[in-house]
Amino acid sequence: MGRIAPLLWLLFTVGGTVAALLLPVHLFLTGLAFPLGLVEPPRYEFLQRLVTHPVTRLYLFVLISLPLFHWAHRFRYTLYDGLQLKHLTELIAVLCYGAALLGTAMAAYLLWTIG
Amino acid sequence: MSAEPHYTLYHPRWYRRRVSVWWWLQNRAYAGFVVRELTSVFVAYFAVLYLWQLRALAQGPEAYAQFLARLRTPLFVALDTVAFLFVLFHAITWFNLAPKAMVLRLAGTRVPDRVVVGLNYALWLALSAAAAWVLLRG
Numbered sequence: 001m002g003r004i005a006p007l008l009w010l011l012f013t014v015g016g017t018v019a020a021l022l023l024p025v026h027l028f029l030t031g032l033a034f035p036l037g038l039v040e041p042p043r044y045e046f047l048q049r050l051v052t053h054p055v056t057r058l059y060l061f062v063l064i065s066l067p068l069f070h071w072a073h074r075f076r077y078t079l080y081d082g083l084q085l086k087h088l089t090e091l092i093a094v095l096c097y098g099a100a101l102l103g104t105a106m107a108a109y110l111l112w113t114i115g
Numbered sequence: 116m117s118a119e120p121h122y123t124l125y126h127p128r129w130y131r132r133r134v135s136v137w138w139w140l141q142n143r144a145y146a147g148f149v150v151r152e153l154t155s156v157f158v159a160y161f162a163v164l165y166l167w168q169l170r171a172l173a174q175g176p177e178a179y180a181q182f183l184a185r186l187r188t189p190l191f192v193a194l195d196t197v198a199f200l201f202v203l204f205h206a207i208t209w210f211n212l213a214p215k216a217m218v219l220r221l222a223g224t225r226v227p228d229r230v231v232v233g234l235n236y237a238l239w240l241a242l243s244a245a246a247a248w249v250l251l252r253g
Binding site: 016042068 | 134136152155156161162163165173179183186195202205210242249251252
């Protein structure tokens with residue numbers, strides 16, 4: 001774990017920045033504005049075309065993957081400090097970064113095969 | 116005693132006072148810290164939500180309509196309201212900490228914290244407006 005620690009901190013920072021800059025607007029639109037009818041949700045054909053554009057694929061990959069690594073790193077320490085699970089260090093690290101890797105693989109697969 | 120002392124990452128023999136799992140409820144600053152740490156759970160929730168949406172889009176118009184209908188249920192509206200507030204808290208605390216995390220220098224003088232924070236908020240507004248503009252054209 002020691003050798004890749006700087007990489008994990010970098011992913012935490014970059015993922016946290018991506019999450020701070022972009023998640024509020026996406027969550028507000030997808031989770032609140034569209035379901036509550038504040039604005040009309042985009043039509044299927046429009047989103048389908050948008051998502052198959054190479055720039056959108058890359059954007060969505062970044063938008064999903066990097067915040068997941070931000071979560072993995074921060075949640076790992078939340079569990080250590082908050083719940084005092086210091087004896088489970090390795091198990092927690094494997095589960096957190098493993099989940100982030102799994103989500104990244106799913107995003108890559110979906111974005112690669114869509115359209 | 117062996118010649119080489121055995122080092123461990125933790126020192127179970129040290130005396131440690133037991134601290135309650137709820138230590139962070141004793142004081143506002145501690146509670147703020149833990150709430151900030153918990154924002155990460157909702158950051159991960161967003162990733163799952165978008166993976167779900169992508170899968171619905173890949174499966175076709177019916178699956179997408181079903182996805183939209185599911186998000187209109189009170190359970191998801193409530194969950195997304197909470198998630199939005201946590202993600203907003205993450206964004207605000209993240210921008211306000213930016214000048215402390217990275218000191219910016221221009222021509223030898225430190226760029227004032229207010230300016231760094233202001234630039235972060237300006238970038239946030241610009242990117243949010245751009246993302247909304249792209250999504251709302253459809």
